[in-house]
Amino acid sequence: MNESLPYKWPEEGNSRIPYWVYSDPRVYEREQERVFGGASYSFVALEADIPNPGDFKRTKIGDRPVVVVRDTDGGVNVLVNRCAHRGSRYCYREHGNAKEFTCPYHQWTYDLTGALISVPFRRGVKKQGGMPDDFRLEDHHLEALKCALRGGVVFASFDHTMPAFEDYLGPKMLGYFDRVFDGRELSILGYSRQRMRANWKLMFENLKDPYHASLLHVFLVSFGLFRADNPSQVQMDEKTGMHSVQVSRRGEQKASEGTREMRQFDQGLRLHNPEMLQPVPEFPGDATVVMQTIWPNLIVQQQSNTLAMRQIQTLGPEVFELHWTFFGYADDDDGMTMRRLRQANLMGPAGFVSIDDSEVMEAAQFGLGKYPDAEAVVEMGGRGVEDQDHMVTESSIRAFYDHYRNVMGF
Amino acid sequence: MTDDPRLLRYEVEELFFAYVECLDEGEVERWPDFFTDDCLYKIISRENFERGLPLGAMLCEGKGGLKDRVVSVTTTSVYHDRALRHLLSNIRVKGVANGVIDVQANYAVLETLTNEFTTVFNAGKYLDKLVREGDGLKFKEKLCVFDSVMVPTSLIFPI
């Protein structure tokens, strides 16, 4: 789709975001093709979601349905959920175990790698009908995506010319990724899903915006979990700025120069169950929060001991879903599992912290959605896209849009 | 403990009706009063529940956990105004053993955001354990298992 759009990016460049990117259906269509369907690795599953041969789960890349399945050799395949015959969805269940996939419509049957293994009435019935003599099963494989596995995480791409996942992430981002996915076996604690009436990019912006965290999140700020005056970094990948991390260290619950401008700061706030916020250090280094955003659909959350993948799925320009997978490690003891579950109260649809974000993203959409010609001012921390050693910046939002504009031709 | 099942059923229903009235009338500060000090409260999706996965959307351990949730709702969280209304049905006493009354009930929570139609926000079943404390019944355990995997925007108030 190369239809030209009647828009021009503001002259100021990355320090402005025009609001038409959040609501125009033509922009959305181009994103499906170039961002989610293009040169990117999308998160699709944890290997722990599908531990045994035949295990499968459905998911989406952008808004395109796919099936992630472990085959009999233990390999992981990501297959488009669209029968090679007439396009029907063949996988009806959200997750399960299968020996093969049979499309109910005409019972074309595929093995777990997506190879077509049988077509009913292929030779006709009573010498009538049937497929032409030159019909070959091997010409009708389910569309399979390029897969990348690292540390128990499964990524997939519609673009088969993609470089290795490690090159896609770059050394700096790979270091943060490997910090959580260090080769230990993962164990799934559970799933959560939310549907938000907002554009999907607002979710990424939210995670690339440490500026808001000190102001919006009374809970985080008051209990010192994340504050503008804590030592912290914002870093991007070396090549493009499409991936980033926010790194922070826990501070104390006390007033300081910074808290004077945090109007919501409440030094007197106390938890009745303080053990909810008593983390145990488990990763190398002194960072207590590392939030990594991986283009185009993943946020890796490490807030104290609560670990989660947040996958973005899109439903249209003004609706997206957040699919959370909370996990721990197979060798966690009961105390650590309980700690992770307890701290999960911070995040998810009912999270002490993430409720604010969900509500504010919708408020943003309600505010900007009908004003496509207006634009956002993104100048905190300057107008550049470089790494910064503090929270008072929007530089990784600018870096994200720098890459977005390249991909989208804006 | 009363031996008359009709009387017990009446008491159980009264507790449930008072509980949802408290939430619907916006008196969330009184919500912890319906529980024992060592209670467990959890809202969990049917998906996680049926797959044996422990993650809840909301988990409160003991009355302290309930009170922290109240602080979040009344003090720290930022959200749009809404009216919520619980509809209850099929309140059933499933069994009584060692002073613990197992009760199952269906619920639906209707949500009305400003300038929006009323929608079904969340529906599911309660799987509860009740005990007698003082002159009435209290929840020792309250498990809200909701049917849809999808939460519209956010789950702010207890169910």
Ligand SMILES: [Fe+2]
């Ligand atoms: Fe936030």
